[in-house]
Amino acid sequence: MNTANARVYPRYVSLAKGAEFIDSSVRTIRRRISDGTITGYRVPGCRSIRVDLNELEILMKPMR
Template sequence: MSLATTPRARYVTLSDAADYLSVTERTIRNFIARGELTGYRVGTRAIRVDLRELEAMLTPIPTVGGGRR
């Protein structure tokens, strides 16, 4: 598989990740600590997360009748 066909990861700050999911930065840090989300260190202090991994955490809520009429 070439790099041209591989989808690129988009890494965002913890603050941006929290804004994206409408949660607190502490929640993002907890996801990382529990192993539910991978954190990537950049340098000695900065931490980033993969936006695609955040999107993969989202799951639809089942509804009665599947939401169809």
């Protein structure tokens, strides 16, 4: 399988799990959502917000 054509599926997690994934705080995740660095996804029917782990991985890649 060619990895260039592989489809990447979203992996939505809570803000707490996202913060744990990048070793930061929930407050940092909320700031990044607010400034547009990452996207926050509201769950229909409740007040919960989720983030995509794929976006967090991209955010944490080293710059070259």
